[in-house]
Amino acid sequence: MVGKLLVRGMLAGIAAGLLTFGFARVVGEPQVEQAISFEEKAAVASGDAHEHDELVSRGTQAGLGLLTGVVTYGAAFGGLFSLVFAYAYGRAGTLSARALSAWLALGAFIAVVIVPNIKYPANPPSVGDPETIGARTGLFFLMIAVSLTAMVFSLKVRRREVMKLGAWNGSIVAGVVFIVIIGAVQLSMPTINEVPGGFPAVLLWKFRVAAIGMQVIMWTTIGLLFGAMVERSRLLDAGGRAAAKSVYL
Structure with missing residues (x-):
């Protein structure tokens, strides 16, 4: 199947x-x-x-x-x-x-x-600078891995909170947890800005x-x-x- x-x-x-x-x-x-x-x-x-x-x-x-x-x-x-x-x-x-x-x-x-x-x-x-393509690609895929992990974790939080607060409130709590984790990680990761001025x-x-x-x-x-x-x-x-x-x- x-x-x-x-x-x-x-x-x-x-x-x-x-x-x-x-x-x-x-x-x-x-x-x-x-x-x-x-x-x-x-x-x-x-x-x-x-x-x-x-x-x-x-x-x-x-x-x-x-x-x-x-x-x-x-x-x-x-x-x-x-x-x-x-x-x-x-x-x-x-x-x-x-x-x-x-x-x-x-x-x-x-x-x-x-x-x-x-x-x-x-x-x-x-x-973009060709010499930094490896670093940029690595950071991008690292962000994907973090995002997937944070989503799985937030779904587990939702399952637990639904039993306490109900489906609607539990979903809100899980969403907030996901956003906080992603926001904190993105603020801590290096910023890449290689767009030419013109x-x-x-x-x-x-x-x-x-x-x-x-x-x-x-x-x-x-x-x-x-x-x-x-x-x-x-x-x-x-x-x-x-x-x-x-x-x-």
């Missing part, structure tokens, strides 16, 4: 990747092209311009490369999403498959996308909106499509729910 859920999660992720690719081509790639053009013009103005051979052409990067990247990302996270769903189903009260899938997708979007991007937002190609603010804003938009499409599609696929397949009846639990007990 878990294997069938995994397949459906990956299929939902592939579909999400295809939709995300379409959005990225139409909305995201024009911002990338403008950023590259800005970088080239700045290099010419400073006298640092020089010709170099591209290992991968821009056409390939914006076409097949982008398609491969987002579809692989979608399939991988769709598979992981299905495993989390299999663990959570039956443990999250009386939520239906669709409702649980939607809530899990929202939680993943907050923890994996919103929280790390508040501290370390996406930058176009011409922004870089167009509107272009930077549009690029970051496009980057968030891609993630909105990705996680919305996974959450809604996976839930619909599971519910229609009738994999999770009373017996299926017990089977999902037994895998992890």
